[in-house]
Amino acid sequence: MKNLNMPMKKYKYNLVLSSVLLLMAWSVDVVAQGKAAADKPIFKLSYFNVNNSTQYLVFESLMRTEHSVLPQIGKEYEIFLGDTSALVAKIITDKHGKANAVIPPSLKQAWEASSQHIFLVKEGDKELISDYTINKAKITIDTTTADTVHSITATVQTLKDGKWVPAADVEMKLGIKRLGGILPAGDDETLTTDSSGTVTTELKKLNLPGDSKGNYLLMAQVEDNDLYGNIIVEKSVPWGTVPHYNADFFKERHLWSTGRHAPLWLVSMALFIMITVWGTLIYLVFQIVKIKKLGVNNTA
Amino acid sequence: MLVVICIIGAYAYYRQLRYGLVVTAMRDYVSWGIYISNFVFFVAISLVGSLITAILRLSNVKWSTPLTRIAEIIAVSAIVMASLIIIVDMGSPEKFYNLFLYGRIQSPIMWDVIVITTYFFISCILLYLPLLPDLKILIRHKDKTGSGLNKLYRFQGSFWKGTKEQFKISNKSINILCILIIPVAFSIHTVTSWLFATTYRPGWDSTNFGAYFISGAFLVGAGGVVVAMYVFRRYYKLEKYITELHFDMMAKVTVLLALVYLYFNVNEYLVPAFKMKKSEEAHLSNLFSGEFSLMFWFAILVGMIFPIIILLFKKGRKPLPAFITGIMVVVGAWFKRYLFVTPTLLHPFMPMEDVPLSYKHYFPSWEEWAIAMGSLAACLLIITFFARIYPIIPIEETIMEQNEELEHAHEEV
Numbered sequence: 193m194k195n196l197n198m199p200m201k202k203y204k205y206n207l208v209l210s211s212v213l214l215l216m217a218w219s220v221d222v223v224a225q226g227k228a229a230a231d232k233p234i235f236k237l238s239y240f241n242v243n244n245s246t247q248y249l250v251f252e253s254l255m256r257t258e259h260s261v262l263p264q265i266g267k268e269y270e271i272f273l274g275d276t277s278a279l280v281a282k283i284i285t286d287k288h289g290k291a292n293a294v295i296p297p298s299l300k301q302a303w304e305a306s307s308q309h310i311f312l313v314k315e316g317d318k319e320l321i322s323d324y325t326i327n328k329a330k331i332t333i334d335t336t337t338a339d340t341v342h343s344i345t346a347t348v349q350t351l352k353d354g355k356w357v358p359a360a361d362v363e364m365k366l367g368i369k370r371l372g373g374i375l376p377a378g379d380d381e382t383l384t385t386d387s388s389g390t391v392t393t394e395l396k397k398l399n400l401p402g403d404s405k406g407n408y409l410l411m412a413q414v415e416d417n418d419l420y421g422n423i424i425v426e427k428s429v430p431w432g433t434v435p436h437y438n439a440d441f442f443k444e445r446h447l448w449s450t451g452r453h454a455p456l457w458l459v460s461m462a463l464f465i466m467i468t469v470w471g472t473l474i475y476l477v478f479q480i481v482k483i484k485k486l487g488v489n490n491t492a
Numbered sequence: 493m494l495v496v497i498c499i500i501g502a503y504a505y506y507r508q509l510r511y512g513l514v515v516t517a518m519r520d521y522v523s524w525g526i527y528i529s530n531f532v533f534f535v536a537i538s539l540v541g542s543l544i545t546a547i548l549r550l551s552n553v554k555w556s557t558p559l560t561r562i563a564e565i566i567a568v569s570a571i572v573m574a575s576l577i578i579i580v581d582m583g584s585p586e587k588f589y590n591l592f593l594y595g596r597i598q599s600p601i602m603w604d605v606i607v608i609t610t611y612f613f614i615s616c617i618l619l620y621l622p623l624l625p626d627l628k629i630l631i632r633h634k635d636k637t638g639s640g641l642n643k644l645y646r647f648q649g650s651f652w653k654g655t656k657e658q659f660k661i662s663n664k665s666i667n668i669l670c671i672l673i674i675p676v677a678f679s680i681h682t683v684t685s686w687l688f689a690t691t692y693r694p695g696w697d698s699t700n701f702g703a704y705f706i707s708g709a710f711l712v713g714a715g716g717v718v719v720a721m722y723v724f725r726r727y728y729k730l731e732k733y734i735t736e737l738h739f740d741m742m743a744k745v746t747v748l749l750a751l752v753y754l755y756f757n758v759n760e761y762l763v764p765a766f767k768m769k770k771s772e773e774a775h776l777s778n779l780f781s782g783e784f785s786l787m788f789w790f791a792i793l794v795g796m797i798f799p800i801i802i803l804l805f806k807k808g809r810k811p812l813p814a815f816i817t818g819i820m821v822v823v824g825a826w827f828k829r830y831l832f833v834t835p836t837l838l839h840p841f842m843p844m845e846d847v848p849l850s851y852k853h854y855f856p857s858w859e860e861w862a863i864a865m866g867s868l869a870a871c872l873l874i875i876t877f878f879a880r881i882y883p884i885i886p887i888e889e890t891i892m893e894q895n896e897e898l899e900h901a902h903e904e905v
Contacts, residue, residue: 475668
């Protein structure tokens with residue numbers, strides 16, 4: 193009976209082993225993302241107006257898979273102004289799936305003729321975007337200082353019938369340009385323009401470090417607005433502090449200092465442990481030498 | 493097969509040296525990928541040397557004697573590969589000397605270098621000293637071992653005569669090493685855990701990480717020994733020395749360690765999941781039901797829960813089922829190390845600005861897989877190398893203990 197059971201047992205264990213291996217393969221496969229899912233393309237066109245002087249377009253082409261969104265690299269597209277007779281640029285997407293296009297001088301007349309423009313994007317004969325509409329707009333920043341209190345006023349205006357008129361109800365950020373983005377000047381993250389197209393805020397972030405002269409950049413930004421796209425304006429103000437770097441700081445003994453300036457307590461603790469352990473090991477090596485000597489003497 | 497995997501790994505490493513770390517999938521988000529997972533795995537499995545040799549020896553456990561050399565060989569091989577894989581992770585190996593020129597004692601990476609070197613040295617001596625009496629036996633059997641190996645044995649141990657004084661010094665030294673290796677072993681894995689725990693990130697921000705890592709390390713080490721026991725027993729026909737009793741006892745040790753590790757896992761995952769802080773939510777959801785959920789549950793179930801269930805039964809502690817369970821433990825542990833590293837790096841507290849979307853996902857490149865698998869194969873090759881040259885069972889010690897048992901039995905009769 194025992195002998196009969198043996199192949200059956202082996203079969204069972206083989207089954208268990210196969211299941212484990214299958215599970216392993218399954219688990220590895222999970223990490224490889226988005227292989228089987230149905231892919232869906234995403235296209236986005238954005239208009240940028242920087243400091244009321246540089247206008248350009250950014251086109252982004254992405255592919256949404258089951259687990260991730262991947263950039264479409266090296267793809268060719270065409271951007272048109274108004275209709276397909278006015279080519280703005282032929283673009284090829286970069287490694288981020290993005291491509292920039294500047295309105296060429298040949299379209300200057302068409303660009304200046306109207307306060308509103310429609311952009312089209314095509315891939316070959318296929319129209320990907322047909323109704324991206326932009327109204328021309330600009331931002332101006334004014335500053336006032338009274339009794340050491342700094343105030344910032346930003347005004348958004350839009351072009352209508354050849355005249356600049358206030359743009360009301362436009363959400364915008366107003367603050368100080370920092371490395372990671374805009375630090376709000378006041379308490380609110382965003383502000384909305386009133387009927388005169390203005391927002392005003394008092395500078396609450398005091399004593400911010402500026403450049404070597406104490407200057408930093410104020411920044412007003414309208415982001416992804418349905419009517420005006422992206423508008424960014426910067427203005428330099430001498431409201432920052434001149435940073436003073438204490439070069440001696442890193443020469444003091446701290447956990448964050450260089451190796452030669454490690455805290456003494458840490459160095460002494462580490463040395464104590466190392467000397468104890470390695471001292472014992474050296475002692476043991478001597479013991480092996482002693483064993484060897486005993487053996488050699490014994491042979492002699 | 494192992495050599496072929498190693499050669500493919502070496503070619504992949506050549507490509508990495510030639511083109512730089514850009515051949516890997518590691519970018520700004522996941523800067524520690526499969527290499528560091530492998531490093532943690534190797535450090536973990538190397539702890540078995542201290543468990544089997546030191547802890548059981550000091551506890552006066554006799555049954556583990558035939559397993560001590562297997563454990564020490566695994567420990568030495570794994571720690572060698574741990575040191576090498578960290579150099580692979582550095583990208584340019586020539587930068588290694590900077591660690592000595594500009595190394596900071598304040599950095600856990602420096603502690604790791606110190607403690608790994610120390611552990612390697614202790615493990616080597618602990619492998620060498622009990623080998624001396626066996627070398628004497630091997631030297632005597634020149635006709636069986638061949639002249640080449642005989643020269644090696646003579647070089648290493650011709651001075652061993654087995655005198656009373658030699659045994660006295662050797663036993664005393666081994667006892668000192670057994671005491672010394674325990675804190676060093678605890679340090680090696682605690683420091684490795686601190687590489688993570690001293691970094692403020694979801695999943696790593698824990699005060700429990702040292703104990704959590706050590707318990708996991710002992711588990712994978714025990715699993716590794718069970719696998720090695722089965723393979724060596726079958727290949728070298730060692731049924732007389734590695735008996736079913738050894739599998740039974742090692743399986744019991746594995747169950748205990750799996751239970752302890754499971755307890756730590758409950759602490760590490762359930763407690764943060766109960767609070768589900770916003771900053772940790774993405775990381776935990778990703779593990780429990782997201783992108784890494786299958787791997788996570790595989791590691792928990794196959795690496796811990798199934799082994800506990802199987803090994804609780806007497807039939808499950810027989811050699812073959814114990815061997816299969818050992819494989820489950822080791823494989824589960826490898827994936828667990830992958831889960832320590834990657835998901836956390838994908839979810840920092842403060843997302844990075846303006847990085848390509850591809851940086852927010854990580855799947856190792858073929859070069860990384862080849863190098864990682866090559867390192868595992870190299871570890872097995874070192875084990876095989878030792879096993880082919882030296883006796884896998886401590887001959888002298890095992891015979892002495894068997895004689896002691898017989899004498900004891902006679903006395904009882």
